[in-house]
Amino acid sequence: MSLKSHEMEKLNVCIIGAGGNSSLVSLLLSHHGVSGIKIVDGDIIEHTNLERQVLFGNSDIGRNKAIAMTSIIRSQGTFAKIEAIPEYLDSLNYSAIVGDCDLIIDCTDSILTRNLINEISASLKIPWLMTSSLENSLELKLIVPGRTACLNCLSEGQNLTPINCSYDNVEFYVPSLASILGVSILVNYYKYSLLDDCIYFYDSKAVTMIKVQTSRRDSCKVCSMGNFPLLDEKHIIGRSLY
Numbered sequence: 001m002s003l004k005s006h007e008m009e010k011l012n013v014c015i016i017g018a019g020g021n022s023s024l025v026s027l028l029l030s031h032h033g034v035s036g037i038k039i040v041d042g043d044i045i046e047h048t049n050l051e052r053q054v055l056f057g058n059s060d061i062g063r064n065k066a067i068a069m070t071s072i073i074r075s076q077g078t079f080a081k082i083e084a085i086p087e088y089l090d091s092l093n094y095s096a097i098v099g100d101c102d103l104i105i106d107c108t109d110s111i112l113t114r115n116l117i118n119e120i121s122a123s124l125k126i127p128w129l130m131t132s133s134l135e136n137s138l139e140l141k142l143i144v145p146g147r148t149a150c151l152n153c154l155s156e157g158q159n160l161t162p163i164n165c166s167y168d169n170v171e172f173y174v175p176s177l178a179s180i181l182g183v184s185i186l187v188n189y190y191k192y193s194l195l196d197d198c199i200y201f202y203d204s205k206a207v208t209m210i211k212v213q214t215s216r217r218d219s220c221k222v223c224s225m226g227n228f229p230l231l232d233e234k235h236i237i238g239r240s241l242y
């Protein structure tokens with residue numbers, strides 16, 4: 001087993017959504033040392049966010065989430081170049097935002113935005129990590145174009161439609177748990193070259209992890225056929241959805 005920490009250190013990462021799932025992801029990756037991190041979110045911090053979004057405090061209420069998270073991580077003095085994008089990802093701005101990135105991390109709570117990221121990933125050949133939290137549960141999957149099933153492969157052919165997370169209905173610690181487990185999947189892939197094309201389901205009440213094998217579908221409209229209906233619509237989609 002080779003140790004390739006340099007593969008992580010070279011990564012330019014784009015984190016979509018600066019909420020609960022992204023708090024520890026951004027912190028861990030910046031401390032570990034990746035090349036760059038973009039944090040993308042047009043939303044504003046509210047008092048109700050603070051329980052799950054552990055980087056923010058009362059003094060951050062009213063600030064843009066991407067700007068606040070970026071300044072908090074910069075204040076730690078880590079080496080990664082951190083950039084705030086105080087916008088929502090959509091079908092018009094995605095190329096400028098993620099076009100120079102090596103990895104997209106989905107930390108949103110929207111199935112629609114997640115499908116948009118899936119099309120962006122397949123179109124630009126950029127891997128993405130899906131993180132999703134709901135109540136006491138979370139789901140994770142690393143999607144690598146050409147090597148694993150994409151999100152559409154799951155929903156079209158394997159009846160594995162991921163949960164639509166809602167931060168109004170999630171236990172306070174679950175987004176942080178999703179962050180840490182998600183980073184472990186990234187380390188497995190980029191450092192140890194481990195890629196199992198599974199989707200992981202964790203039930204924190206039962207303290208149980210289940211992994212389900214998935215596979216690419218030759219008939220998948222997105223990753224095999226190259227149809228990108230959300231990107232082709234060329235209207236603003238994704239805005240206000242995470």
Ligand SMILES: [Zn+2]
Nearest residue numbers: 150153220223
């Ligand atoms: Zn697919």
